[in-house]
Amino acid sequence: MKAIQVHVPGGPENLLEVTLPEPVVGRGQVRVKASTIGVGRPDVLLRKGTYKWMPPLPAIPGAELAGVVDALGEGVTSWQVGDRVLVSARELPQRGGCYAEAIVVPEDAPYRLPDTVSFDDAVSLPNLQLALALLQIGGPTTASQAPYVLITGASGGVAGMLCQVAKLQGFVTIGTSRSRDKAEFALAHGFDHVICTDEETSKDRLEHITHGKGLNLVFDHLGGQSLINGLKSLAPFGTLVSYNIVQGPPAEDTFQVMRQLLEKSLAIRCFSMHTFDADRDTRRGLMNEAIALLAQRHVSFSPPQIFRLSEVQKTHVLLDQGLVSGKLVMHP
DSSP states (O other): OEEEEESSOOSGGGEEEEEOOOOOOOTTEEEEEEEEEEEOHHHHHHHHTOOTTOOOSSBOOOSEEEEEEEEEOTTOOSOOTTOEEEEEGGGSSSSOOOSBSEEEEETTSOEEOOTTSOHHHHTTHHHHHHHHHHHHHHOOOOTTSOOEEEESSTTBHHHHHHHHHHHHTTOEEEEEESSHHHHHHHHHTTOSEEEETTTSOHHHHHHHHTTTOOEEEEEESSOHHHHHHHHHTEEEEEEEEEOOOTTOSOSSOHHHHHHHTGGGOOEEEEOOGGGGTTOHHHHHHHHHHHHHHHHTTSSOOOOOEEEEGGGHHHHHHHHHHTOOOBOEEEEO
């Protein structure tokens, strides 16, 4: 079978197309033939060799794969050949493994997909799972305050899902984006407001949108000055949830900034889905909730950018350059 491997960490050119033996199922395992493979930022960290949960090299990147069960191991009773499933690396003993034409996994790993959920949409479900987790742990602040939420990097896959689930809970959604085209993309896909940070001052625009009340919640994956700005924009008892630091840690002393804003009693939470690595019930419950929301049309995904598996290097160039709106997927 065709697969993509990293032998030596580095740039997109270090993603190598290889031919491997067809994976064989063992007892209690199923093989899933890929129809769609997701591409995301954890794959970039694995490619660079900086992923905290790095598998041994040579490694196959890839955190999500959707397709059909095409082989059953001895003792498997919960699946039949032809069943439509999603494989998420969050359910595997080792991260990665999905940049391949097929993958063998334990029978309790896949998620069953309704016929109404396309394979191209299915590989975005981990983003919705993460968004549900973020909103759950961020939680509402006080009911007396207007529910304003700021989501940085509004054109990204996780941000888009955060916007939709936040709106389902009654929040007014505000996004940030560096470029006008990404801002327009985010507005077209559900955000109530988007601040183009290259063209306008976030502070003034936020004060106008929130009528000076400030934000109840900030979800920030950028870090750096974005995190500090978000913290300073919070209303009393507001919470900032940091779930990545793409731009690195803030230059300012974050705790000192919080002390300067002591009268607001603010909170910061650093979050990772890996918190649920040992909590299978919660993790799978969030994903099943995500599948149900999509199947019932309560949320929707923007059409992905589609590539062939052999074009994997192109997808990582786009990720490295920050030129991605929505989801990148590959077809074998």
